[in-house]
Amino acid sequence: MNLNLCRNKRARSVAYTRRMEPSADDPLYRQAMDRTIYLLDRSMAPTQKIRAFNKGRAILDEVERVGGPGSVERLAQQGKLTGVDGIGSSISSVVCGAYGAGPTDYLDHLEASTTIAIGPGSQLRDALKGDCHSHSTWSDGGAELRAMALAAQALGHEYLVATDHSARLTVAHGLSVDRLAEQLVEIERLNDELAPFTILTGMEVDILDDGSLDLPDEWLARLDVVIGSVHHRIHQDAAHMTKRLVKAVANPHVDILGHCTNRKVMGNKRRPSNFDADYVFAACAQFDTAVEINCRPERQDPPVELLELALEWECRVSIDSDAHAPGQLEWVNYGCDKAASVGIEAEQVLNTRSAGDLVALLS
Ligand SMILES: [Zn+2]
Ligand SMILES: [Zn+2]
Numbered sequence: 006m007n008l009n010l011c012r013n014k015r016a017r018s019v020a021y022t023r024r025m026e027p028s029a030d031d032p033l034y035r036q037a038m039d040r041t042i043y044l045l046d047r048s049m050a051p052t053q054k055i056r057a058f059n060k061g062r063a064i065l066d067e068v069e070r071v072g073g074p075g076s077v078e079r080l081a082q083q084g085k086l087t088g089v090d091g092i093g094s095s096i097s098s099v100v101c102g103a104y105g106a107g108p109t110d111y112l113d114h115l116e117a118s119t120t121i122a123i124g125p126g127s128q129l130r131d132a133l134k135g136d137c138h139s140h141s142t143w144s145d146g147g148a149e150l151r152a153m154a155l156a157a158q159a160l161g162h163e164y165l166v167a168t169d170h171s172a173r174l175t176v177a178h179g180l181s182v183d184r185l186a187e188q189l190v191e192i193e194r195l196n197d198e199l200a201p202f203t204i205l206t207g208m209e210v211d212i213l214d215d216g217s218l219d220l221p222d223e224w225l226a227r228l229d230v231v232i233g234s235v236h237h238r239i240h241q242d243a244a245h246m247t248k249r250l251v252k253a254v255a256n257p258h259v260d261i262l263g264h265c266t267n268r269k270v271m272g273n274k275r276r277p278s279n280f281d282a283d284y285v286f287a288a289c290a291q292f293d294t295a296v297e298i299n300c301r302p303e304r305q306d307p308p309v310e311l312l313e314l315a316l317e318w319e320c321r322v323s324i325d326s327d328a329h330a331p332g333q334l335e336w337v338n339y340g341c342d343k344a345a346s347v348g349i350e351a352e353q354v355l356n357t358r359s360a361g362d363l364v365a366l367l368s
Contacts (some may be wrong), residue, residue, distance in 0.1 A: 032069065034077045034306040037103035038062040041112060046332030049302055061096040064089060081106045126341025132351040133163035134359055135229055135282035136327030136334060138209065138297065143188050144169035145177035146332040151205065156331030158202045160211055164360040166230045167192060168207040174236055179209065182224055203360045205229040209263055211236050214253025214316040225258035229364050232297065234263030235278065243279035250285045254294040260367045261323045262289060264299040264306040280310055286318040295321040295355045300340035307312060313347050323355040
C-alpha cells in the first residue's frame with residue numbers, strides 16, 4: 006500500500022484512520038511510529054530493531070512532553086531529529102515522512118514488503134470472528150491488552166481471547182491467581198470501553214508433567230477459554246507424553262490443545278515432541294478439545310500430516326495467532342491457508358463462531 010502521508014492534514018488523518026484506527030487522535034509522529042512497529046512485528050523483524058523503535062517512540066514522547074505539543078514536528082521540519090539521543094536515521098525518516106518533511110519511502114516499503122498474502126484460505130479468513138490465543142504485557146507480550154484488542158478489532162475480529170501464561174512459566178511472567186484476578190478486572194473495564202468488541206477471558210495454562218494443569222479448577226472454571234500447552238519437558242519419552250497430553254485434553258476445563266508438538270522450524274529449531282497422535286487426537290475428539298493450528302511462523306504447529314490425522318479423528322481446530330504483539334495478529338492468514346490446504350471447513354473451526362456461540366459451546 007502506497008499511502009502518501011503528507012499531502013494535507015485531512016488526507017493524513019484519513020489514511021491513518023483506515024490503517025490504525027486506535028491511534029487516530031495521537032500526534033502524527035506517534036501514529037507513524039506505531040504503524041512502523043506494527044509492521045516490524047508483522048514481519049518478525051529482529052527484536053533489537055523493534056526495541057530500538059519502541060525506545061525511539063518513548064524518546065519522542067518525552068521530547069513532546071518536555072517541549073510541548075508540536076515539538077517533534079518542529080524538529081522534523083528543521084531536520085534536527087537525528088540530533089536527539091537515541092533517534093537514528095530510520096526513525097527520523099519515518100517521522101519526517103509523517104510530517105511531509107521528507108519522503109515516506111521507509112514506511113511505504115515496510116507496508117509493501119511485510120504484507121501477508123492470503124491464498125486458498127481467504128474464505129476461512131473471512132469466516133474468522135476472533136482469535137483464541139494472544140499475549141499482552143500481563144505476561145510476555147510486547148503490547149498492552151488494550152492495544153492488542155484494538156488491533157484485533159481493526160483486523161475485523163469481533164473478539165480476542167486474552168490467554169497470558171500461567172504462573173509456572175516464570176520466564177514469561179506467568180500470572181499468579183492474584184494477577185489473573187486483576188486482569189479479569191481490567192478486561193471488564195476494557196469491555197465496557199470497547200463494546201461491541203469483546204475481550205474474552207482465558208489463559209494459556211501449562212500442562213504439568215503429570216498432565217494436570219497449572220491453575221486451580223475453580224479458576225479454570227471461571228475463564229471463557231482455556232488453552233492447555235506444554236512448555237517444559239518437551240522431549241520426554243513418547244509413552245509419558247501421550248499420557249500427559251491425553252490427561253490434559255480430557256480435563257473438562259481445557260478447550261484447546263496449544264501447539265501440540267512444540268516444534269520450532271525457524272531460528273533455534275526444535276524437534277517435535279514424541280507422542281502417539283492417534284491417542285491424543287482421539288481424546289481431543291472424545292472430550293471436544295480443539296487442536297490448535299498455531300500460526301506463529303517459527304512454530305507452524307501441527308505439521309500438515311498431523312493436522313490431517315486430527316481431521317481423520319474429526320477434531321475441531323482453532324486457528325490462533327499466538328500473537329505477542331499487535332502486528333502478529335495478522336499471522337492467522339498462515340493458519341487459514343494451511344487449514345484450507347487440508348480441506349478444513351469453516352464449521353470445524355472454533356473461532357468462526359461469534360463470541361456468544363463460542364462461550365456457550367465451551368461452557
Ligand atoms: Zn505456548
Ligand atoms: Zn502462547
